[in-house]
Amino acid sequence: MADKLKITLVKSTIGAIPKHRRTVEALGLKKLNKTVELPDNACTRGMVKQVKHLVKVEEI
Known part of the structure; x- marks a missing residue:
């Protein structure tokens, strides 16, 4: 992870x-097209899952 x-x-x-x-x-x-770096935890993953049709996610 x-x-x-x-x-x-x-x-x-x-x-x-x-x-x-x-x-x-x-x-x-x-x-639009702005990027943020957030910690990889359950809270962030849940928020991303809710709006997965609006965002692009990459693991660092």
């Missing part, structure tokens, strides 16, 4: 349901 996850917002949240919009914002992603 990797130490960190590199998460990039690849699809706009304009048409997304409000819960998914808040999840993307909680991940630290505000603009």
